[in-house]
Amino acid sequence: TDARVARELEAAMAGRPGACVxxxxxxxxxxxxxxxARMAAKPAAYRNVETTATDPAIVAFTSGTTGRGKGTVHTHRDLLVVADTYGRHVVDPSPDDIFIGTPPLAFTYALGGLVLFPMRAGASTALVEQMPPSVLxxxxxxxxxxxAFTSPTxxxxxxxxVAGADLSSLKKCVSAGETLPAATYDAWKEATGIRLMDGIGSTEMLHVFIGCRAEDGRAGFTGTPVxxxxxxxxxxxxxxxxRGEVGRLAVQGPTGCRYLADEENQRKYxxxxxxMTGxxxxxxxxxxxxxxxxxDDLIISSGYNISGVEVENALLAHPAVSECAVVGVPDEARGQLVKAFVVVAKGTTVSTGLARELQDFVKAQIAPYKYPRAVEFTDALPRTLTGKLQRYRLRAGADAVAGPDTTRDSGLRFHQPEGWPKPQGYANAVSAEGRVVFVAGQIGWDPVTGRFPGGGFAAEVAQALRNVVAALASAxxxxxxxxxxxxxxxxxxxYLLARKDIGASYREILGRHYPAMSVLVVSALVEQDARVEIEATACINGDGF
Structure with a gap:
C-alpha cells in the first residue's frame, strides 16, 4: 500500500494471522x-506463468452502491473482450488518442477507459493522482x-x-457510473459542442454493455446493446x-458474472x-x-410506480439545483413518500420557500403526483469512490436528519457573517432557545467493556460519535x-488521512447536521490508548424526543 496511508491499513490488519502490509x-x-527493497532483491529476468484464456486474471470489487462490495472474478479473455467490444466498436480510439479521466484505476470503469482501451489501440493515457473536475x-x-472518461456528476x-477552459483537443466524452440526466447531456452539448456518450456497465460484467457512439446519442437514453x-x-x-413498459434489465454476452465464493448472490444475479443487473x-x-x-429504488407511492430518476431530471432543470437525489421513505398513508435531497447551486439561499418552489416546478415538468412531497437541502450527497450515488444511505438516514421541509424542527438557527465563504461540514454560528444538554468528552471505546474497536482511527471516531448520541438520548x-x-x-x-471515512461515519451517525465545530490537536488524552475525544452541547426547544 501507499506509505502515506500505511499506518491506517496496518491498524486495520492488526491481529490478523498471516497479514502483512x-x-x-x-x-x-x-x-x-x-x-x-523486495523488488531489488529479485532477479532482473523471470519466467511468465503459463496461463490459459479462461484462467482468472483479476478479482474486481463492486463499489458498494447498495452496501458491502462483492468480489467478481474475470479471466484473461474477458480483458480482451471488453477492449474488442465496447472499446473498439463504440469508443473507437486511434493510436494518436490521449485518454484522461477521474475514476480510480482499481475500478473496472477506469480499468477499461484508462488502461485496456488505450493499450489495445496503441494510444496513451494521462494519469493524474488527484483529479477533481476543475483539475480535469x-x-x-x-x-x-x-x-475523457468521467461521471455525469x-x-x-x-x-x-468550461467557458474559460481550452477543450480544443477533446473529441469524445464518455459518461458512466450513474445515470446521465438529459439536462446534463443537453447542457454539455450546448457548452462544448460535444455529445456525451452514455453507457451502463457493471463490475460483474466488467465494463459497458449498453451504450452509444456520440453521433447516435439521445438525451435521456442510455443507448443500445454493445x-x-x-x-x-x-x-x-x-x-x-x-416495448415501453418498465421491467428488469437482463443481459447476455461474452462476459458475465462470477462472484468470488458467494453462491447466494451468484444465484440472484x-x-x-x-x-440480472438490478x-x-x-x-x-x-x-x-x-x-x-x-x-430496489423504484418508489411505490399510493399504488403508483414512480421513477426517482425522472423526478431528479425534472429538479436538475431548475437553476437553483446543483445536484439531487430522490428516494422513497416510509409513509403510513401512502406506503412510501417521494423525498428529494438537494444540493443547491452556488449563491442560492436555502429556505422553505425554495422547497415549495422546487415542488411546484416539478409538478409543471412531469405528472403532478410524482412531485417530491418532502425536500431536504444538504451540503453533499453520499457517493462511492467511483462517484456512484448511495441512495440506500439516504433512505437509511431519512428519519434521522433535519432540513427546511422535514416534519419536525430542531429549533436551531444557523448564521453566517456577510461576505464569508460558505463553510463545508460545519457552521460558523448556531443559536437556539430551550433546555441545554452538555455531553462529557466521549472517547472511541465501548463504555461497557472498555475495549477499542479494530479498524483504525476512523473506527474510533465512529465509536466516539455513537457514544455521544447515546449520551444525548439519555438526556x-x-x-x-x-x-x-x-x-x-x-x-x-x-485524522487528516481518515477524513473521508470520518465524514461517512459522521453522516451515518449524526445525519447531515453540521453545528459549530472545533478540532484541537493535543499531546495526549487521559485514557492512554485513546486518540480522539468528542464533547457535545445540544439545545432542546421543547418539541420532545
Missing amino acids: VRFGDDGSGSADALE LESIARYRATI AYRAMLAQ PGYRAKVVDEQGREVP VQRGWN DAYRQDEDGYFKYEART GARPDQITRLTWFVTDREA
Missing part, C-alpha cells in the same frame, strides 16, 4: 519490507487529451468552469415485457442464463434503452439538536 513510496529509509479541465488542456460540475451483447427488459418471471429499464420502439431506477436530545461539537485528537496526520 507492504509499503511503497516511502521516504527512502530503505526498509527491507518495502516494496522497492486543466489537465485536458495541459496534456491535449482527446477522450463531474460533467455537470465542470459546466460552471456489439457482442444482447439485452432485454423482463418481468419477475423472466418474460420479456412489451444470474437467472435462467441471463445476468436496474429497471424500458425499451422504445427503436430499440433504445431508457434507465428508470435501480429495481432526551437528538443529534440534530447539537449546537456545538469539540474534537480533541492526538494524531493530526491520522
Whole structure:
C-alpha cells in the first residue's frame, strides 16, 4: 500500500494471522519490507506463468452502491473482450488518442477507459493522482487529451468552469457510473459542442454493455446493446415485457458474472442464463434503452410506480439545483413518500420557500403526483469512490436528519457573517432557545467493556460519535439538536488521512447536521490508548424526543 496511508491499513490488519502490509513510496529509509527493497532483491529476468484464456486474471470489487462490495472474478479473455467490444466498436480510439479521466484505476470503469482501451489501440493515457473536475479541465488542456472518461456528476460540475477552459483537443466524452440526466447531456452539448456518450456497465460484467457512439446519442437514453451483447427488459418471471413498459434489465454476452465464493448472490444475479443487473429499464420502439431506477429504488407511492430518476431530471432543470437525489421513505398513508435531497447551486439561499418552489416546478415538468412531497437541502450527497450515488444511505438516514421541509424542527438557527465563504461540514454560528444538554468528552471505546474497536482511527471516531448520541438520548436530545461539537485528537496526520471515512461515519451517525465545530490537536488524552475525544452541547426547544 501507499506509505502515506500505511499506518491506517496496518491498524486495520492488526491481529490478523498471516497479514502483512507492504509499503511503497516511502521516504527512502530503505526498509527491507518495502516494496522497492523486495523488488531489488529479485532477479532482473523471470519466467511468465503459463496461463490459459479462461484462467482468472483479476478479482474486481463492486463499489458498494447498495452496501458491502462483492468480489467478481474475470479471466484473461474477458480483458480482451471488453477492449474488442465496447472499446473498439463504440469508443473507437486511434493510436494518436490521449485518454484522461477521474475514476480510480482499481475500478473496472477506469480499468477499461484508462488502461485496456488505450493499450489495445496503441494510444496513451494521462494519469493524474488527484483529479477533481476543475483539475480535469486543466489537465485536458495541459496534456491535449482527446477522450475523457468521467461521471455525469463531474460533467455537470465542470459546466460552471468550461467557458474559460481550452477543450480544443477533446473529441469524445464518455459518461458512466450513474445515470446521465438529459439536462446534463443537453447542457454539455450546448457548452462544448460535444455529445456525451452514455453507457451502463457493471463490475460483474466488467465494463459497458449498453451504450452509444456520440453521433447516435439521445438525451435521456442510455443507448443500445454493445456489439457482442444482447439485452432485454423482463418481468419477475423472466418474460420479456412489451416495448415501453418498465421491467428488469437482463443481459447476455461474452462476459458475465462470477462472484468470488458467494453462491447466494451468484444465484440472484444470474437467472435462467441471463445476468440480472438490478436496474429497471424500458425499451422504445427503436430499440433504445431508457434507465428508470435501480429495481430496489423504484418508489411505490399510493399504488403508483414512480421513477426517482425522472423526478431528479425534472429538479436538475431548475437553476437553483446543483445536484439531487430522490428516494422513497416510509409513509403510513401512502406506503412510501417521494423525498428529494438537494444540493443547491452556488449563491442560492436555502429556505422553505425554495422547497415549495422546487415542488411546484416539478409538478409543471412531469405528472403532478410524482412531485417530491418532502425536500431536504444538504451540503453533499453520499457517493462511492467511483462517484456512484448511495441512495440506500439516504433512505437509511431519512428519519434521522433535519432540513427546511422535514416534519419536525430542531429549533436551531444557523448564521453566517456577510461576505464569508460558505463553510463545508460545519457552521460558523448556531443559536437556539430551550433546555441545554452538555455531553462529557466521549472517547472511541465501548463504555461497557472498555475495549477499542479494530479498524483504525476512523473506527474510533465512529465509536466516539455513537457514544455521544447515546449520551444525548439519555438526556432526551437528538443529534440534530447539537449546537456545538469539540474534537480533541492526538494524531493530526491520522485524522487528516481518515477524513473521508470520518465524514461517512459522521453522516451515518449524526445525519447531515453540521453545528459549530472545533478540532484541537493535543499531546495526549487521559485514557492512554485513546486518540480522539468528542464533547457535545445540544439545545432542546421543547418539541420532545
